[in-house]
């Protein structure tokens with residue numbers, strides 16, 4: 531199976547201010563190029579593009595190609611489920627929207643502490659088992675944005691899960707907020723296959739600092755910045771699919787150029803990526819090195835490096851959805867940035883001399899006010 535998956539979440543639009551205005555003619559063209567080059571994995575979800583992504587899959591793919599020529603991944607929107615009765619209603623609606631009678635891959639969308647608790651309570655895993663028995667789901671997994679400890683627990687409790695979809699990219703690999711590497715290692719420890727989402731960190735690994743780009747160019751003048759990010763994800767053992775939310779034909783062609791006949795990274799290339807990531811980390815808004823000396827003395831146990839990581843991600847990408855989600859995950863059951871009592875203990879132990887109190891104030895304004 532070729533490792534590039536077409537994510538239907540950043541499709542070309544006719545009106546850039548309206549996520550629902552999908553330019554279906556360009557999407558059809560992209561689908562044709564994708565299929566013609568031997569790729570066939572499509573990823574959608576209930577809420578994407580103001581709930582029009584699934585219908586776009588139907589129009590651009592399902593109504594134009596035989597069912598056995600492509601694979602579709604769709605996701606149960608855990609956030610919408612309020613009780614057991616919602617599962618069949620939403621699932622049937624999704625089959626209708628996409629225009630199919632089974633999904634090749636089906637995921638719980640966004641498992642984290644709260645959604646996992648609810649999914650257990652509402653019998654979500656039993657519902658999936660029924661659908662696998664009836665043939666309406668061929669492969670089952672979940673997308674995940676929480677801590678590796680929870681991932682370990684979910685996979686231990688549910689060995690029937692076949693794969694996990696994780697946010698993996700070379701900038702988040704060691705980030706304390708996302709903990710990509712630890713999540714990946716947890717999934718592979720359980721013998722699960724991995725699908726990668728956000729390999730370009732929502733596009734922020736495309737426009738990178740000049741110094742980092744120079745390193746890439748020196749090693750391979752023809753390789754795009756996207757190719758480094760995609761190949762980083764695709765080179766990991768156990769990764770069987772790397773999703774890309776493609777918005778234009780040229781992005782698609784670029785992706786195809788290196789994901790067809792995929793070449794895993796060499797050791798030298800891995801080193802260059804590491805160096806580039808270090809350069810990018812230095813250019814982040816908060817120069818926190820994640821040493822965690824600050825957290826030892828904090829009377830409230832505020833997860834300072836994690837909050838800085840979410841904030842850096844927001845400043846880098848301006849994507850409040852993703853960064854805000856990580857902030858909320860880390861804040862769940864812990865003290866918020868706004869609850870800091872300004873005792874200053876953390877600043878005494880910070881080797882980077884960061885003004886942690888002021889930064890937490892800024893972070894509270896960014897993530898907590900009016901959200």
Ligand code: SF4
Pocket residue numbers: 827828829830831832834869870871872873874875876877886887890
């Ligand atoms: S200033 Fe705030 S973050 Fe720092 S140790 Fe005190 S309560 Fe914790």
Ligand code: SF4
Pocket residue numbers: 817818819820821822823824825834835879880881882883884886
């Ligand atoms: S002590 Fe400073 S550099 Fe270390 S984790 Fe805390 S804020 Fe970051």
